Amino acid sequence: MKARDAIDVLARHRGEAVAVCALGMAANEWWAATKSEDSFYMHGAMGFAASFALGLALSLPQVPVWLINADGSLCMNLGCLLTEASQAASNLKHFVVANGVYQTVGGLPMVNDGRTDYAAMARAAGFPRARTIEALDELERQLPAIAAEDGPSLTVLRVEPETGFLRTPPMTYEGPEMKYRFGRALERRFGIEVFGPQGY
Amino acid sequence: MDVTARIHEQLTKCGVRIAASLPDDWVAPLIERIAADNQIRHVRVAREAEAIAICSGAFFGGVRSVALMGATGLLTCTGELATLNLRHQIPVFLIVSQRGSIDDHRIYQEVQGRRTLPLLEAYDFPYHIVDRPEEVGAIPDAFEACRMQKRPFVLFLTRRLVKGEGAA
Numbered sequence: 001m002k003a004r005d006a007i008d009v010l011a012r013h014r015g016e017a018v019a020v021c022a023l024g025m026a027a028n029e030w031w032a033a034t035k036s037e038d039s040f041y042m043h044g045a046m047g048f049a050a051s052f053a054l055g056l057a058l059s060l061p062q063v064p065v066w067l068i069n070a071d072g073s074l075c076m077n078l079g080c081l082l083t084e085a086s087q088a089a090s091n092l093k094h095f096v097v098a099n100g101v102y103q104t105v106g107g108l109p110m111v112n113d114g115r116t117d118y119a120a121m122a123r124a125a126g127f128p129r130a131r132t133i134e135a136l137d138e139l140e141r142q143l144p145a146i147a148a149e150d151g152p153s154l155t156v157l158r159v160e161p162e163t164g165f166l167r168t169p170p171m172t173y174e175g176p177e178m179k180y181r182f183g184r185a186l187e188r189r190f191g192i193e194v195f196g197p198q199g200y
Numbered sequence: 201m202d203v204t205a206r207i208h209e210q211l212t213k214c215g216v217r218i219a220a221s222l223p224d225d226w227v228a229p230l231i232e233r234i235a236a237d238n239q240i241r242h243v244r245v246a247r248e249a250e251a252i253a254i255c256s257g258a259f260f261g262g263v264r265s266v267a268l269m270g271a272t273g274l275l276t277c278t279g280e281l282a283t284l285n286l287r288h289q290i291p292v293f294l295i296v297s298q299r300g301s302i303d304d305h306r307i308y309q310e311v312q313g314r315r316t317l318p319l320l321e322a323y324d325f326p327y328h329i330v331d332r333p334e335e336v337g338a339i340p341d342a343f344e345a346c347r348m349q350k351r352p353f354v355l356f357l358t359r360r361l362v363k364g365e366g367a368a
Binding site: 020040042043044045047048049050051052053054055056057058059060077079080082083086087175176178179182183186187192193194196200 | 217218243244246247250251252253255262263279282284288290
């Protein structure tokens with residue numbers, strides 16, 4: 001399964017979900033597939049997209065929040081699995097695009113290459129539902145049920161590392177503009193106040 | 201009213217609805233007091249940067265939040281404060297013990313005492329030090345300053361404030 005194809009399937013089944021993407025390959029592929037402004041694309045804090053998504057999910061408990069994480073980012077702070085499990089946010093779905101390499105820096109292998117079972121780790125942390133999907137047709141078949149189930153759940157998407165540098169371009173805006181586009185998109189969709197009457 | 205009750209009251213006045221924390225012994229009583237408040241969702245984290253990112257996500261949900269930690273924990277998350285909050289101009293309000301002060305006779309806090317404030321100044325992160333119970337009323341102003349300045353804002357609690365005058 002290729003990362004782009006897996007992300008395309010997620011994007012088609014996204015429904016009303018707001019997405020939070022870990023920086024790098026996950027963010028770039030989600031942008032390529034959705035061009036969505038009601039998604040937050042991390043540009044830093046590698047390892048903490050899961051925590052950002054948890055804070056968002058706890059703040060908007062009626063809104064499905066999908067975390068598009070990657071194995072490199074997850075491994076930066078595996079403790080996030082304990083925090084997610086403890087908070088039991090039923091609106092939070094955690095997807096891990098796992099290619100076993102640091103794709104955007106040239107595909108260098110990750111630590112413990114090929115031996116880590118992230119779904120088992122999530123179950124051990126207390127996630128009620130966690131699984132690994134390795135084939136595109138399997139992902140197509142399972143995703144409607146995954147989207148409909150109560151969170152927190154963790155779904156590992158085992159994808160092939162790409163040969164050579166994956167040059168999917170990043171989103172075309174960044175920094176403060178991303179803050180305002182994302183925040184304003186959520187204000188419009190959910191009638192909430194993110195910025196206040198004076199714009200901050 | 202003891203000082204933790206006063207701080208809790210001010211956070212409620214700020215509209216805080218989520219608190220994410222990892223304790224040191226100076227802020228532990230405040231954390232447990234907040235944890236007992238069913239109007240505030242309390243999130244215990246495994247690493248302080250998680251608290252930073254949780255509060256950042258909550259900002260976009262329109263929910264006011266606070267991150268609580270010790271000074272050593274603050275030092276561990278300066279990278280995330282820079283690459284998430286400074287980069288995107290996302291406000292995050294932190295309440296942190298001001299460890300390593302001259303009345304903190306713990307050798308493992310000594311470097312934090314000397315280098316934390318210069319580090320925050322290097323990043324251009326504003327801070328405010330609360331040293332006396334009567335100064336706790338400044339919290340709503342500090343919270344608003346954090347939102348206006350769109351960056352991390354650290355409210356330090358001194359040893360005298362949390363442990364009392366002359367405590368060993």
